[in-house]
Amino acid sequence: MSKKQLKFNTKTIHGGQQPDKAYGAVMPPIYQTSTFAQSTPGGHRGFEYSRSANPTRTALENSLASIENGAYGLAFASGLAAIDAVLKLLKPGDEVISTNDLYGGSYRLFKKVFENYGIVFHFVGMTDPSSITSFINDKTKIIWVETPTNPMMNIIDIKSVSELAKKNRVWLAVDNTFATPYLQNPLDLGADIVMHSATKYLGGHSDVVAGAIVVNKKELADQLYFIQNASGAILGPMDSFLVLRGIKTLHVRMQRHCENGAEIAKFLKDHDKVEKVYWPGFSEHPNHNVARNQMRGFGGMISFIPKGGTYKDALKIIENLKVFTLAESLGGVESLAGHPASMTHASIPKEEREKSGIVDAFIRLSVGIEDAEDLKNDLDQALNGLD
Template sequence: MAHNYDNNGFGTRAIHAGQEPDPTTGAVIPPLSLSTTFKQSAAGVHKGFDYSRSGNPTRVNFETAVASLEKGKHGVAFSSGSSVTATVLSMVGAGSHVLSVNDVYGGTYRYFTKVAPVNGIETSFVDLKEAASIKEALKPNTKLVWIESPTNPTLRLADIKAIAEYTHAHGALLVVDNTFMSPYFQNPLLLGADIVVHSVTKYINGHSDVVMGVAVTNSDEIHEKLTFLQNSLGAVPSAFDCYLARRGIMTLEVRMQRHEENALAVARFLETHAKVTEVIYPGLESHPQHALAKTQQTGFGGMVSFRMDGTLDNVNKFLGKLNIITLAESLGGVESLIEVPAVMTHASLSPEQRAALGITDTLVRVSIGIENQNDLIQDLDIALKFAY
C-alpha cells in the first residue's frame, strides 16, 4: 500500500509522493508506462487502467505529487497550461460570466477574448489590486473568478484570501494561476481557492523541455468534472512528459530556493543602476505590495521585471550584449531567460491595453535561473553599460 506523505516536509513530498518503488522489481524509480491500453482479466474488469487517455500510471504518479505539493486532494494533468484554461472554462457553460484580473497572462487573455465568446462565455477584466474592487464587477451570472498572483509581467499581487471570500459569497468558484510562485512559495488552496492551475512547462518541470499543465483541487465534485473533461476533450500529456515533469519535481525545493536567492540579488543590483528607472520584485521593500507578499507567500520567487531608461533601441542593444542570459519566451527553467513583453509575450494586446497595464517598450522581464549569482549580475552590468 502506498505511503501517505502529506504530513512530511515539502522536499520529502517532492521526492516521494506518488513515487513508490516498483512492487515487481523493486526499482526505486517507477518504470515509464508507455502502453496505450491495458489487459483486462474479464470484460470491464481491470486494475484501474483501461486506456491511456483515461488514465496512465505515470500520469497518476505526477498528478499525485503535484496535489501533495499544493496541499490538495486531486491533481489533473493536461497537455499544456492553455489546455487547462480551456478545460476549466468548459465547466461553466454557455451564458456564464467569468471575471478575470486585468493583467492576466497573454495566452489566457487570448482564450477569454477570442475563444470563450464562441462558446457563449463572457469575460470582464478588472484591476484587483484592491480586493474590494471585485464586488462591483461581479454579475448575477458570474460563475468563475480567475486571478494570478503575482501577475505576468508586472508582478502585481492579489489578496487571494479576501478575493476568495467575495467570490464564495457570490456563489462563484475561484481559480488561481500559481505558475509564478510554484507550490513551494504559495499554496492558494489554503487561502480559499477552489482550483489552482499551473503551466507545468515553467517551474514545476523546471528544465525547459516539457510543455504541460495541471489543475489541483480539494473538491471531489470539481475533480469529477475535470477528469470527465480531461478524458472527453482529450488534451492529455504524454506519459514521457509526465515522467520528465515528475523527475523535475524532485528538485523543485532546491531550485526555488536558488531562484529566489539569485532574483533578490539581481533585483537589488538593478535598483542601484542609473539606467534602470524601476525594479519590480515582490521581495523588495520598494514593491507596493511587499507586506501582502509576506502574508500569503513563503518567499518571493525568481521573476524580476524592470524598466530601462531610453527607448526600445536601448533595450535591443542591451539584449544583444547579454551572454549568459538568453533572449527567449517562457520562464521557470534552470537557465535565465529574458524578454520584452510589449513585443513578445504580450504583443497580442493592443497598444492601448498594454499602456493601461504599464507594459511599455522598455519593460523587461527576467526569469532568473540558478546559475552563479555573480555571473548573472556581471552579465547584466556589462550589457546595460553597452546599451547607452
C-alpha cells in the same frame, strides 16, 4: 508518519509516491503504451486506455496534489490546455472576472476562443480586492487570479478574494505558475482551483510542455476528469515522467531562484541605467505586505524598464546579453530574458497592454540558478552598452 504530514521538501520527493508494484522501481516507470490488457470487458487493473489514465501520469497527478496540499491532481498537455478545461466548466452566458494583468496566452484563450461561445470576461485590476465587487452578478462563475502577475509582478490577496468568492458562491481559480507550491499554496488560502504551467518551474529544465490543475472537492474533480478524458488534452507518459523528475528538485531549485532573484533585483534597483524594477520583495512594492503574508519568498521573476524607456533600448539590452538567453518561457534552471510586448504578451492589443503597464521598453527576466555574480556582470555589460 503519514505522507500527508510530510514537510514540503520531503513531499517533492515522496508525496503521493510509492515504489512501482511490478518490480519495485523507485522512480515510476514510463508506461509508453496506449492500451492495457483486460481479462474480460472492463476487467483491468485500474488502467484501460492511456487517454483516460496512465500509470506514469497518475504518479505525477498524485505528486501535484501532494505538493499543493490538494486532494486531486490532473496533468494536461500544456498550461493552456489546463485553463481550457477549467473554462469548459462554463456555459454560454456565464461570466468570468479576470485580473487585467495576465499571461498573453490566457488573454488570447479568453478573448479569441471562449468569447466566441458566449462566455463574458471582465478584466479588472485586483491589487485592491474591493475593485472586483462591482463586477460580480448572478452570472459570475469564476474569478481568475494570477499572483504574482505576468509580467507586472503585481500581488493579489488570495485570502481576501477567496472570501469574496465564497460569499457570492463563485469559484476562485489561481494561476500559481510564478510562485510555485514552494512559495504559496492557494488552496490553503481558500482557492477552489490551482493551475500551473508545469512547463515552467515544476518541470524546471525547459525540456517539456505541460499543464496542471489541483483541487480539493471531489465533485469539481470529477467534472474536470470528465473534461480531461472527453477532450483528450492529456499529458503523455514521457512528459509526465519529466515533470515528475523536475518536481523532485523543485525545493532546491526554488531556493536558489529566490536567492539569485533577490540579488539581481537589488542590483538592477541600484543601477544608473535602470528606471524602475518590478519585484515584490521590495518594501515599497504595492502589496509587499500581502506578499510577505501569503508567500514564503519572492521568487526569481523580475521585470524592469531601462532609463530612456524606448523599444530600441530594450531591444539592445536583451540582444546583447551573453549569459541570459533571449527566449520565450521561464522557470528553467537557465536565466532567460524576454520582451513581453513583442513576445509573451503580443496577442494583447497595445492599448490594453499599456493600460496595465506593459510598455515597449519593458523587459522580463527569469533568473536561473547560475552564479549570481555572472548574472549581474552580464546585465551590467548589456546595460552599459546603451551608451
